[in-house]
Amino acid sequence: MGVPRYWREIPSRYNLIGKKCGVCGKIYFPPRSICPTCRRKSAGKMEDYKLDGKGTVESFTIIRVPPPEFEGKSPYAIALIKMDEGCYLTGQIVDCNLDDIHIGMRVEACFRRIQEDGKRGAIYYGYKFRSLKS
Amino acid sequence: MASIVGYGAYVPRYRIKVEEIARIWGRDGKSVSSGLYVFEKSVPAIDEDTATISVEAARNAVRSSKIDAKKIGAIYVGSESHPYAVKPTATIVAEAIEATPELTAADYEFACKAGTAGMQNCIALVESKRITYGMAIGADVAQAAPGDALEYTAAAGGAAFIIGNEGIAEINDTISFTTDTPDFWRREGEPYPGHGERFTGAPAYFRHIVSAAKMLMEKVGMKASDYDYAVFHQPNGKFPMRVAKMLGFEKKQIEEGLLCPIIGNTYSGSTMLGLACVLDVAKPGDRILAVSYGSGAGSDAFDITVNDAIEDYERQNIRKMIENKEYVDYGTYMKLRGEFK
Numbered sequence: 001m002g003v004p005r006y007w008r009e010i011p012s013r014y015n016l017i018g019k020k021c022g023v024c025g026k027i028y029f030p031p032r033s034i035c036p037t038c039r040r041k042s043a044g045k046m047e048d049y050k051l052d053g054k055g056t057v058e059s060f061t062i063i064r065v066p067p068p069e070f071e072g073k074s075p076y077a078i079a080l081i082k083m084d085e086g087c088y089l090t091g092q093i094v095d096c097n098l099d100d101i102h103i104g105m106r107v108e109a110c111f112r113r114i115q116e117d118g119k120r121g122a123i124y125y126g127y128k129f130r131s132l133k134s
Numbered sequence: 135m136a137s138i139v140g141y142g143a144y145v146p147r148y149r150i151k152v153e154e155i156a157r158i159w160g161r162d163g164k165s166v167s168s169g170l171y172v173f174e175k176s177v178p179a180i181d182e183d184t185a186t187i188s189v190e191a192a193r194n195a196v197r198s199s200k201i202d203a204k205k206i207g208a209i210y211v212g213s214e215s216h217p218y219a220v221k222p223t224a225t226i227v228a229e230a231i232e233a234t235p236e237l238t239a240a241d242y243e244f245a246c247k248a249g250t251a252g253m254q255n256c257i258a259l260v261e262s263k264r265i266t267y268g269m270a271i272g273a274d275v276a277q278a279a280p281g282d283a284l285e286y287t288a289a290a291g292g293a294a295f296i297i298g299n300e301g302i303a304e305i306n307d308t309i310s311f312t313t314d315t316p317d318f319w320r321r322e323g324e325p326y327p328g329h330g331e332r333f334t335g336a337p338a339y340f341r342h343i344v345s346a347a348k349m350l351m352e353k354v355g356m357k358a359s360d361y362d363y364a365v366f367h368q369p370n371g372k373f374p375m376r377v378a379k380m381l382g383f384e385k386k387q388i389e390e391g392l393l394c395p396i397i398g399n400t401y402s403g404s405t406m407l408g409l410a411c412v413l414d415v416a417k418p419g420d421r422i423l424a425v426s427y428g429s430g431a432g433s434d435a436f437d438i439t440v441n442d443a444i445e446d447y448e449r450q451n452i453r454k455m456i457e458n459k460e461y462v463d464y465g466t467y468m469k470l471r472g473e474f475k
Contacts, residue, residue, distance in 0.1 A: 014230045072474065073180050094179060095147045097460070111189040111230055112181040113217075123217055125185060125226060133458070 001115065006124050011048075013126035016109060018087065020049035027051075027085045053109035054132060055083040060093065060101055069115045077101050081129060092128040106132040136257040138438070139267060139301035140199025143410045143452045144190035145291040145397055148177040149459045150467045152286050158464045159281055166286055171371025175289040175398025177462060178275045180470050182290065184213045185223045187403075188273045189230040191294040195269065196231050198448045199296050203233040206296070207265025210255055211241050212248025212272045212402045213292075214320065214327075227271065237265075245318060246367055247428025248272060249293070249402040254308055254434060256297035267298045274401035279326035280473065287370055289398030293406035302444040303413065303422070306437040307354050311346035318429030329429075338431050339369065343377050346433035347425050354437045358382035362420040365408035367427035368394035390415055391424075397456060407452070409438075414449045416440040 009030075011017040018029035022045030023038040029051060035042035060079035063070070070076070077093040079101070093101055094112060107129040116123045151174045153163030167173055178187070188211050196203050211223040224239035242248040249272015256268025273292025278284035297305070317338035320327040330338070343366055351357060358364075364387045366374040371394045378388045391408030393400075400407055405426035412422055422438040468474060 010229055015232060072469070072472075092181075094181065095460075111186050111193070112179075113183055113186060114181070123183075123185075125189075125230075128181070 001117070001124055003122050006122065013114075014111070016051035016053055016127060018049050018051055019046045021045065022047055027087050029083070029087045029089060049085075051083050051085055051087070053127075055081040055089070055107055055129070057093070057101065057103055057105040057107060058082045058088070059103060062098055079107070079129065081107060093130070094128045095130045100131075108132040136260040136297050136305050137299060137301035137441075138295055138303040138305065138413070139201060139298040140195045140296040140447070141293060141410045141413055141450075142191045142194025142196070142198055143291070143293040143407055143450060143455070144187050144194065145400070145407070145452070145456050146176050146178045146182050146187070147458060147460055148179060148462050148470060149174045150177050150462055150464065154464055155286055169372075170286055171375070172287050172395050172398055174396060174461075175287060176291055176400070177467055177470055178290040180472065183217045183275055184211070184215050184273045184292070185217050185226045187275070187290060187292040188213075188223055188227045188271045188294065191271060191273060191292045192227050192231050192269060194450055195294040195296050198450060199301075200448075201267060201296060201298075203231045204236070206231075206233045206267045206269050207237050208256055208259055208268040209233065209237060209239045210252030210268070210270050212244065212250070212252045212270070213241070213274050214243055214245055214248065214401055215274045215277060216241055216243070244432060245428035245430050246369070246399075246401045246404055247426040247432055247434055249406050250426040250434040250436070253295055253297065253436070254310070257305055257308060260297050260299060267296055270295050270297065272402035272404070272406040274403055276399060276401045277320070277326050280468075282326065284327065284329065287394070287399040289400050291397060291400035291407055292403040293410045295406060300443075302447045303416070303438050303440045306439055307350060308434060308436045309346060309350045309353060310432055310434045311342050311349060312432035313342070315342075315429075315431035317431055334369075334429065335373075338429060339367070339373055339427050340377055340380065342431050342433040343367065343425050343427050344380055346435040347381050347423065350435040350437055351423070356421070356437065360421060361387060361423045363390055363412045363416065363422045364388050365391035365405055365412060365422070365424040367425065368392065368404045368408065369399050371395040393456070410450070411452050413440070413444070414452055416444060418442045418444055
């Protein structure tokens, strides 16, 4: 991933800070500097917006053959999650039996270790999702 | 006088039974379990470490206390399993609760009492009016060599306390008892700690906790029977019960804060998690004695009075969180701990 990129994205990765268009009110994550609907009208009017962290699983897949940086961690679930604010995120679902994950499952964001640059490199933290108990 | 403004805790969801560990090493699980008075311990998920546990506890504390995190002027994270040897855990926590950038932050290490050392620093900064709020965290993903006696108890979890001027419980006084006693250590670059076996008992754990507790009770004019609750560091389930008896406390005074039998020894999180559990059920006017112990060695003792504000505090119900668990076998435990290289 690289340390400079990780550092730039810390507000989004740690605290789900996206953007809200000051013209149409639509919420974007990851943050955008221009609203694709309102275009130039939104210039300078995109405000920071913190997502509440709650959402619903729209779709998911189980990774059994992971890329090298996630070796030793499979199997794990990656889900497409519709946040309550309307935007979509992809994220790992944790602390859950893989057989219990289903479309429509309510989830909330949690703070986890995402990956690391080998044994000598930086550790990258960010959001994953866990089942939201009612 | 400084007060506890809020607290939050976090214990990972996975558990392994002591009997399952004993099975691998050819020991009698029931006798190991009853000998330690520990039945199961918490296990961190493969993506959990001291930083993630600290963040979850800190977020629970900020949420429950309803304070503005920007007003936190100091964050100290005490642990003996910080994810980096050089690079603070406290800055990760500060960023994750949006307390940056106007604050001081640092990591502490003093075996199992690094978190309460952070509490003492927060108390000092609040009482000297240098900060409005300070946050102290004790958290660990405790290491133990496979097959070592520590493996039956070394667990994961943590608690965060927010210290300020007015809150849910006043910290009437705090003292420490510290000596150079090499009962437990981990050398630079080594993955697992070493220890002095039975030497960790009388001259280490018992001497320091008894001394700190007696010194504090004498200073504030209290005796064991005056307290509603007491919390002592919990390297296993037996030691805190024995030290309580030595100091004149009854079982009913310590059982609310005694978590080690069901989650193991969370090291820096141990005393603070116990105190958080007591605050989950405490009533206004309740008096609490909390004494940590860190090998090396030292004890920090706190005399606390719960006040009326606890009635309106959004308590976390830590015991309910602990009940949400999933058991793993020894192989899965080793995978989650990252022991397969």
